[in-house]
Amino acid sequence: MSLRIHNTLSRALEDFTPIEPGHVRMYLCGITVYDDCHVGHARCNIAFDVVQRWLKASGYNVTFVRNITDIEDKIIRRAVENGETVRALTDRMIVEMYRDFDALGIERPTHDPRATDYVPQMLDIVKLLEDKRLAYRSDNGDVNYAVRRFPGYGKLSGKSLDELHAGERVAVLEGKEDPLDFVLWKSAKPTEPGDAKWDSAYGKGRPGWHIECSAMACALLGRTFDIHAGGADLQFPHHENEIAQSEGAFGQPLANLWMHNGFLNIDNEKMSKSLGNFFTIREVLEKFDAQTLRFFMVRTHYRSPINYSDVHLEDARSGLRRLYTALDHVSPAQVSIDWTQPHAARFKAAMDNDFATPEAMAVLFDLAAEVNRGKSPEAAGLLKALGGCLGILQGDPKAFLQAGSQLDEATIAALIDERNAAKKARDFARADAIRDDLFAKGVVLKDSAAGTTWEAAP
Incomplete structure (x- = not known):
């Protein structure tokens, strides 16, 4: 039986065949690093850690990219609130992210690109989209994507343009031709910190959230790769917008297969x-x-x-x-x-x-x-x-099995020895009392022909 994977794009199980025989190129949308990771992050990253582990166990060479979003509105707000630079905040939170992920046995990806290292590639894509009339400049200095000019928009979410509504992260700002249009390049505001601004042909600003993943994925995996993964909450608008950007710019599918993990309640x-x-x-x-x-x-x-x-x-x-x-x-x-x-x-x-x-x-x-x-x-x-x-x-x-007991191992060993001595002296009341006292402190004794062992109480 060959590997079969559910493709969100086709809404069907499909036989998996990588573009390059024996080599799987996979991208996972990573963390926006402004706060500690939550259990929803654990759910997504463990799920796709299992996927990449199984691909490796199946004999594939896997190039696994999991990005780090280190420039975004929430990050800027938190850095300003803390009185620290954007870089100081994101450096610190990346360390904390890996502390959590390493504890959970989530393997490090092949590449963990930071969005801020790929701003030139993002601007290149924005320029391509503008040249193809899929992007336009607004009076406020932003550059937006013209959703209705891209014929395939909505194919991942399975809805028509009339059914779709802007997601909660797609603010309807003045200067947009359509509420569904989304920002590719945000014009810098005077109140924003200096390390949240880059020079560009559009003036000082920073990338929109969606363009970050398109640039990093294509730079590290090619313009078409095997698997794009993420949480179900990213299916629309984030992944829909990635498709519009990448396919609009390059004229070829971004990923052959899209995977999404279920929600955590x-x-x-x-x-x-x-x-x-x-x-x-x-x-x-x-x-x-x-x-x-x-x-x-x-x-x-x-x-x-x-x-x-x-x-x-x-x-x-x-x-x-x-x-x-x-x-x-x-x-x-x-x-x-x-x-x-x-x-x-x-x-x-x-x-x-x-x-x-x-x-x-x-x-x-x-x-x-x-x-x-x-x-x-x-x-x-x-x-x-x-x-x-x-x-x-x-x-x-x-x-x-022994983790979680209230007593240290030496104390438990001494009490087991004392209990064995009591049993040898036929002082069964004392032996039972030691057993019961240990149980009350989270230790379960297990007697066998080989001797007495212990575990933490379940």
């Missing part, structure tokens, strides 16, 4: 600061470990909506503990995945069907059960290797 409501249900990754990691958060995200199909709640995170932690318990009981052998092996073949069939991680996860639980029954190091090795395709199960099992 908090307790069945859309995440919103105004509702008070807005959580940063850092806030979540104060309550739950990073492996659990990643596991929670991966077990839902990337195109499905996902509902975040503490209850669901607790359930995810229990599920991950079951898998790590199998690896703790049986030391995994180093294995190369044999994709004809029944479990591996089922896993591959699931992932080749539009990255169906719920079905792939079911294979891992079946394999864990087999490890528990047969005590096979090779089966445990396969479990760990397949988990690696999803970015999970790569930590030390015992460290994961």
Whole structure:
């Protein structure tokens, strides 16, 4: 079975064939770096981290570009509020972004271009669009894209021009010929900081948000590449506008395949600061470990909506503990995945069907059960290797299972020794009291013929 991927543009599953045999070129819209990353960012970036991992596991060489938006209205406002330069703010927030992403096991992309390094390429595209009469200058100094002059506008969102409305990030400003028109180049305002302005043929200004991705994607991946990815909230207007810009300028498709991950809700409501249900990754990691958060995200199909709640995170932690318990009981052998092996073949069939991680996860639980029954190091090795395709199960099992206890390891070991001595002296009341006291402090003892081990209470 060949890899099949749902294409937002065609609204259908399609057999995936890269433009260049053996090489996949993929672009993901990244973070606007003015604040800490939130769990919605985690959902998107984990989803497409799994995609690029599976492409690599399938034998492809992957050039993965995930941009950094480091110039935009929110960034300028925040920098002014903080009394710092735009560059100081964005440098600091990029460090924080990678701190969060690294904790979640999100692999670094091949390229992570900053928008501010590609302003000349953006201006080149604006000039091409102006020459083709797809862009026009406004009296206020802005340069806008003339949406109604581009015949294919709306094909990604599947709506006609009359049905479309300007998205919340497309302000209807004076000087536009049509409310749907969007800005390519923003004229500088006197009150804006100096490091938010660039010289151009249109006067001092800065790029619009949409033109940034068109320039970075085409500069690093070519004018047509294999996969363009992002959150469902970017489908319109951002990705629709990218298509209009890039295809309008170059006369060829921007990407052969468009992928979008589903929304993330908090307790069945859309995440919103105004509702008070807005959580940063850092806030979540104060309550739950990073492996659990990643596991929670991966077990839902990337195109499905996902509902975040503490209850669901607790359930995810229990599920991950079951898998790590199998690896703790049986030391995994180093294995190369044999994709004809029944479990591996089922896993591959699931992932080749539009990255169906719920079905792939079911294979891992079946394999864990087999490890528990047969005590096979090779089966445990396969479990760990397949988990690696999803970015999970790569930590030390015992460290994961023991994390979260209220006592240090030396104290627990001393109490286990004291309990063993009490049992040897047939002081079972004391032995039970030690066990119960440890449980009350988040430690579960497990007795076996090999001795007593412990785990953090679930």
